[in-house]
Amino acid sequence: MARFDRYFLYQLTVLFGFFSLVLVSVYWINRAVILFDQLLADGQSAGVFLTLTLYTLPNVIRMVLPISAFVAAVYVTNRLTTESELVVAQATGMSPWRMARPVFLFGLLVCVLMMVLVHFLVPMSRTQLAERSEEIEANVAARMLTEGQFLHPAKGITFYIREITREGELNDVFLADARADTTRTDYMATRAYLVQEGGAPKLVMVDGSAQTYQREDGRLLVTTFDSFTYDVGALMENSGRTRTDVREYDTLTLFSPDQAALDATRRDPSNFYYEGHLRIAQPLNPLIAALIGFSALMVGSFSRFGVWKQIGVAVVLIIVLQAIENGTADVARSDASLWPLIYLPTILGLVIVATLLWLAGRPALFKRVPRANASDVAPGTAGVAT
Structure with missing residues (x-):
């Protein structure tokens, strides 16, 4: 057993x-x-x-x-x-x-x-x-440092980098911020750098422009800049589980x-x-x-x-x-x-x-009971009335 x-x-x-x-x-x-x-x-x-x-x-x-x-x-x-x-x-x-x-x-x-x-x-x-x-x-830097792809690190944010050099310089940067209901701002810069300031990441864009579209009246405001700092830490607040x-x-x-x-x-x-x-x-x-x-x-x-x-x-x-x-x-x-x-x-x-x-x-x-056949009837019982 x-x-x-x-x-x-x-x-x-x-x-x-x-x-x-x-x-x-x-x-x-x-x-x-x-x-x-x-x-x-x-x-x-x-x-x-x-x-x-x-x-x-x-x-x-x-x-x-x-x-x-x-x-x-x-x-x-x-x-x-x-x-x-x-x-x-x-x-x-x-x-x-x-x-x-x-x-x-x-x-x-x-x-x-x-x-x-x-x-x-x-x-x-x-x-x-x-x-x-x-x-x-929350690691926005890891998600944003990808060249040749349109990325969405947060809702309403679109980010694109054409090239990342060995020195960490970002060439031909495009950043679209559509989180606001009334406006949309597109940033374009020939160069950019991702740096840490005060424990939060900052995107420093150099030699570019900012185009702000106002949805209510349809106006487009264009601003050029030599350098502009974008607070990437704001994206970290919107990421993560609630x-x-x-x-x-x-x-x-x-x-x-x-x-x-x-x-x-x-x-x-x-x-x-x-x-x-x-x-x-x-x-x-x-x-x-x-x-x-x-x-x-x-x-x-x-x-x-x-x-x-x-x-x-x-x-x-x-x-x-x-x-x-x-x-x-x-x-x-x-x-x-x-x-x-x-x-x-x-x-x-x-x-x-x-x-x-x-x-x-x-x-x-689950066994079937076999049916009695005519040949199984005992001799001498044929014709007996039932």
Whole structure:
């Protein structure tokens, strides 16, 4: 018995690691490509790109773990069934509940990993990612020092540099400021320099002109200058995030948010309570997914054509549970008093697993009763009145 458990658990763990690696790579690369385009447009280095993508990795793993656990359980159970290993185990007297023990242990291991992610690693990575992104957004110099491209470091601002010399001189600079509702000012200069003054960046433009267009009366005012200083620090005030994400806080704060957290997030306490209960329910998802994948394939009698029908049932059950989870999440997020709805998909999942294992222990329910043929009638009974 113990050898069977170790063998089954080993197969599940190996396949789980393989599918997790594949799925994490797919999700991570997909997000990394989008992030790479954004950072490349802002003129960031490869080191910044690598740092930000590493911060997104814990959340990607969190999303992938339930899927990997389900796929691993289905794949291993299907293979052991087609190779008649589970049939031999049943022939020795092992019930479906007994054979589900290694799957249960496997699900608990993934649950522990999921708990570490949702309670510690994911909130920490979200905080670090938000802070690092805010630093990058506030670094106007890095976003503006890109030649040959029209950049938008802030809303209503358009900036263009034809060439940047090795000495840091900006040649042929164009800056359009359309943040005001009544006016628009375009600055053009043959040379410019980005300097630090009083801890804030300043753009010093040399030998240029400023064209101010007044939208109300349609007048255009042109001013030429030998040198002009533009306050780039004003762009830094408009950049950055305006509020903190609720998902960045630790679990204890989610269940007892103080006024500072409410002000920083500008959210109601119901949003904190929802996220806190969600972190308790989420670690159980891999366990439910793995048990459904196993128990669904155990229902029915052995068939040489495989268990494709059972695999389809397992996939449908997972999709239905996910749809229920999405629906209950929207309701619980809007009303704090309905937080028990978050645990409804988990309870339904356990009920489904128990029902499937109960059906798997009664294969006679799925066997067809053969019909009696005329040749099976006992001799001498023909013509007897009924």
